[in-house]
Amino acid sequence: MRPLAGREELDLFSRLPYTLNEELAGDLDTGRRRASWMWVALRGDRLVARAAWWGRPSDDAPSFLDVFDIDDTEPDRVAVGVRLLQAAMPETLQAGTTPPEYVRFIPPDWREDATSQKVVQDRMTALEQVGARLFVERLRLEWRPGTPVPEPDGRLNFRAVRDTEEILDLMTRTLDGTLDAHSRDDLTRVPAREAAQRHHDDELARYTSPKDWWRIATLPSGEPVGFVVPARNDYNPIIAYIGVLPGHRGNGYIDDILAEGTRVLAVQDVPRIRAATDVGNVPMAKAFQRAGYVNYERQITMTWS
Known part of the structure; x- marks a missing residue:
């Protein structure tokens, strides 16, 4: 050894x-x-x-x-x-x-x-x-070139993120009612704002891909309903984060927001787009399926207490 x-x-x-x-x-x-x-x-x-x-x-x-x-x-x-x-x-x-x-x-x-x-x-x-224990099982998903991406239907408008404070505010708000196991675990330890800040600083802020790929989804009135963070990590183009604000869930907006994130990356002529979601996050898993993402692997995560 x-x-x-x-x-x-x-x-x-x-x-x-x-x-x-x-x-x-x-x-x-x-x-x-x-x-x-x-x-x-x-x-x-x-x-x-x-x-x-x-x-x-x-x-x-x-x-x-x-x-x-x-x-x-x-x-x-x-x-x-x-x-x-x-x-x-x-x-x-x-x-x-x-x-x-x-x-x-x-x-x-x-x-x-x-x-x-x-x-x-x-x-x-x-x-x-x-000493380890099973924490969560996740779906690993992939969009492949040639898979159709729906055109915007006009229900939502999309714009770039104005500043860090705006994305942190939206991340904090989407943690209310989250089905993501890591986020739920974070919320047992720290307030939502601190959990959002850590996620932003430890992951999103480290991507070297352009921040102007990030999109805020709004109603025609300008009211935000959600956001998506298309990015490129050390290995692949990815949908790094996606969320719908609690007051706007149940309206199918997740499909529009995911389609926008996919479009942002697809026009970069990428060989694939990767994403992941917990097996237990059924609404998000179904949204990826509707968008043509293929479940090519699963992921087991184990943790130590």
Whole structure:
């Protein structure tokens, strides 16, 4: 059980398959990953398990654990996974802090496929044995070029965000009645305004894509009804945030707002647009489906208390 000696061991680390393998080299080059955050369990020269954390280049500690794999031919694979995590976590994470969340991308039909179900459950069992618990399951969605985008029907007008205060005010107001698990958890800890500020500062403000892509949706009178934040993260064009103000929910405005966000990105000639929403956020999931977004993966998130 040890961390990688350096970038030269990336081929060793990549012997176990996962969708993020193709991003590892670029992440190492940019500092989003570090060799000391990438651990392997070896039986002789055979890779039997691995774990890796991801973080922002400027941060001293990782933001989340997003690679955790075990060789499925291992008869004691859960125990091997537990031993790797027990060895790696004290050396990788800051002492006395809560471990960052675990994120795993899984097939959309993982519950119906016996092999996929076993893979997911083995990893979850190992993580549970080191103190993690299931927090939320999310749909990962993708819009592909050629998918029709409805033209504006005139019910809403769209304009750019005037300033940070305006978007923070709208974010704060949309937290009332939110179905998003992370937002609901935030609201058990801090007031809505502080939760909105943290989300803005920790995520939205960090995107290097143009802020004039962000859109406020208004009635013809100018009254705001919601907003959407189209952006580009380190990997893909995304719908980063979308919301309808509580007093305007139930009128179908989410479809118009999502269509506007999709249009903003589609005209950039992008190869895809990614988005995500909680399985339990049924209204948002249905809106993405109506807009032609395909559920190509799911995501399991586990947290430590």
